[in-house]
Amino acid sequence: MEQKTLLRKKSNPYIPKLATITEITRENDINDLKTFKLVFNEKEHFKNFDYMPGQFAELSFFGAGECPIGIASSPTEEGYLLFTVKRVGTVSTLLHESKVGTTIGIRGPFGNGWPIEQLIGYSIVIIGGGFAFSTLRSLTKYILANRKLFKAIVVIYGARNPSELCYKQDLAEWEKSPEIHLTTTVDAGDKNWTKKVGFVPAVTKEVAPTSKDAYAIVCGPPVMIKFTIPVLTELGFANDKILLSLENRMKCGIGKCGHCSIGEKYVCTDGPVFTQEQLRFMPKEY
Amino acid sequence: MESLQNSMREIVRNLLTEHKIDLAIGYEKGTLPLRTSPCFVTKEGEIQKLVWNSCCDLDLTKYLFKPENQNKKIGIIVKGCDARALTVCIAEKQIERNKTFIIGMPCLGIIDKKKVEAAVAPKEILEVKVIDDQIIVKGKDFERTLSKKDYLQTSCLACRYNNPPIYDALVGGKPLELPSEIDWDKIIAEFEAKSPEERWAYFSELLKDCIKCYACRNACPLCYCKECFVDQTQPQWVGKTTDISDIMFYHIVRAFHVAGRCTGCGACTRACPMNIDLRLLSKKLEKIIKDRYNLEAGLNPEEPPAMGAHKAEDPQEFITEGH
């Protein structure tokens, strides 16, 4: 009776698709941040994995479990997915210890993602801190690939020190690009650092992006968000023009397990992107 | 009972009005027959809520660990068993003796609601009166009188400390006669005479209903760890599944963690929604500690717990010599 059948492409949202790590990029000096390039074992899974910037996926390390990770690649980068993972828990530690060629599982894409359609025709101010920049990288890449649809693009990206800034290659490109106004800042520089030193909220104030026809998109550690929001308000951003991405403990990713609930919302299906306006009416359980 | 209840309330009243305590933790009438519920009294006007009867089964020591009760001077109502658990917590430096005012109650045994419920099942109990040695149980279309001594908690039947070993005030004042005893040594010896297979089968059968709600842990006055081994994830020692092996793992480690500390108050058994009774194991633990190290938990707040101490001459008959 308990016949075992090999999985077909039946759409069971709990079953991951197999993928292989094809490249691992070390992102920082202390080596607790790595970007993994993943390729589905069956090419057709890319077709079914139709995602937008800001969405996340559940990465499986078989035998240890899953963890939700924001997708760092942009849908415009085809043939692979990027995930930047910080070594924190069991699964992320095992991912960090894996080598190129390791098989892992991917479920997704999950979550609402950044509301691209809503952003069309607006200026975009992207403010990120630390490794939370991952889905912002995806967004920036995506916007640059569809540059004509948007007005000014301002990116403010801060980290504790120069080594903690992720995606250095992309940053170097953006720095040269006339399409985008990038400001990088660090809390503490080193002897090679010639750019800004200062916290993100202060730098945002200094850069003072216009709030006219603009959306601010903020992703970073809670303390950065706490102090950046008032700056944005001061610059004239209305609460419904400030977008944030939440993180909560998550298991299923599909709104069933209950872990990530905040009030009647589930971060995994109703979020992770919320406007500051929405958050004002939600319990502070994140 | 009534006079005990009155003296208890009087003591609490004095403590509160003289500002010797900020909070008194006792019992209030439950919403169901045979139940009482913890009661938190901070004002004189609430003292009438405090009750004392033979259904005051909870071990209130647990509440001293609640975050909201830190840094408060607390008066706590304890029975003999509760006081022993409290003594262990004091000996382990988890509760500050000088911030705790211990109001000891003389205990004549607590009624086991599960036993009474089972006696009239499947009928529902709607009203219970306890008059002296009798429990009068009423339901929709029945009334039965039960003899209290047949429906006491199993832990009470073997209780040797029905007066608290430590207290700041003792209600009633004089020691009570001990209730009838269960001979646990005999029960343990009989169990040990069985084969390992039979014993393993007994525990497997007993534990297979465990739903891992951890009520036993959460009700235990000695399970005060900020992070329980169950919740540790790196590494995760205890499998979380309902596989019997994982269930056993949890209960074995929990037993180990309360070895030499467990006072047999029965809080775990009472809290278990699945009626799992692991008392045989906890009594065996008590016996192991007594036999090996001649220690008994919860009698002396100055004495370090058995597992926190060692002696050069500790028995070691189990050593493999390699002959």
Place this chain on the structure above:
Amino acid sequence: MKEKFLQKEQFPKFINELMNRYPVYAPIKKNGFHVFEKISSPKIIDLEYSNTKIPPKELFFPRAETLFSYAKSKEGIDLIQDSHPDETRVILGIRPCDVLSFLLLDKFFNSGKFQDPYYQKRRENSLIIGLLCADPQSTCFCTSTGGSPFSEAGMDISLTDLEDKYLVKSLNIKGDQLLEQIPWLGTASERDIFDATRRAKKALASIKTEIPIEKLSDKLEKLFNNDAFWSPFSQKCINCGSCSFLCPTCHCFDVVDEKTSTGGKRIRLWDTCQFTLFTQHGSGHNPRPTGKERIRQRIMHKFCYYPKTLNEIGCVGCGRCIRVCSVNQDIRSIFKAVQEVEGG
């Protein structure tokens, strides 16, 4: 045609006929309480019961369930899904409140962007023979949550205990088809139906708890940040999981991987919002750090968030949480307090 009767002495025969065709799950008494189990003989069924200890949600959403297994091979990893048995099963003797909990769980598991294939499959494969409730307990409050001791919603067939016999009522086509297979059942008389109606009225009248549920959701929402309101309840609670584990409508789960030398499996297990770990982030930050937030979550989820998202109260009024709580935290006291706050 649809209303039949079954003499109690023929009950074993009835069950045997069912068992010849389907696996049958029914309440049996074990260790002093009742549970639903697959039965091996009609003799072990015990319908003289108020309700089971473990709610029958377990039949659709088991305590532990393998989502899939995997095997390691030279080529990498093979995923294997254990196929669930396709055969139809009969679940007999469920109380109306618990059947209503299935309708609630249906709404949750089968709605939204994603559906739960495991739950769905089991639901599709089950025939529900309910047992109407002639003698509700003092802790029952199903009438306040949209149910009733004689509610037949969600059942395929209902049974009413009429002392010496059962009134057997088919409620839909699945029920009709099942009863057609047992042609020897007698047709119920007007008298039987009259008796059943009398019993229903009596049962209804015996439920004393009334919870004014209208506006409960709004009132709770306003009370969310009112610490003084929640603290008497959180003070008592020891944050064990018994109320939610034994709640017929609680459906949160944890997912864990189990490793063996050759592969492993991914399992989901019942979980509860009462545990610290339920919301704790990898960083150690906990959005619901103390018992106060956690007990509030349980109440809010059932009586505020549920009505908002699914337009239903997330409770069927079975009273299990009241009976099972070791510190006698009574959910009815919470309702009462909500009313009093507003009144005062």
Place this chain on the structure above:
Amino acid sequence: MTTAEEHPKPEEEKTWEPKILAFLCNWCSYAGADLAGISRIQYPPNIRIVRVPCSGRVNPFYLIKSLQAGWDGVLVSGCHPGDCHYISGNLVARRRFAIIKDILEFMGIAPGRLNFSWVSAAEGEKFSKVVKEVVEKVKKLGPNKKLVKE
């Protein structure tokens, strides 16, 4: 104390060899095992060694987890009383071991699955004898079936 049920079936008996996990204190028993090796003293190859800084480092979890993972027996070995590098780690270990052993045996784990010994760095000969004794004991008991997670 053991019953027939714990014995392996005759055909299994021929091929089955017990697997024993040994937690050896770095300062004594581990060196003792080393000495046994250097001195070419023979002992059964059934043990796998985990080096621990002190027998007091052996959390009872390790013992239960070993059985759960399918090891047929466990050995904990530390310095003789009075010789502990950390003064009294071995005495702490002794109490812990006694309790967990008593609990498990009470519950039905056969005596002989859990073993404890004192072996100093100079006792290569003794180490080999201890291992022989433990292996023989566990062999008699047969494969560990209890607590093993499938």
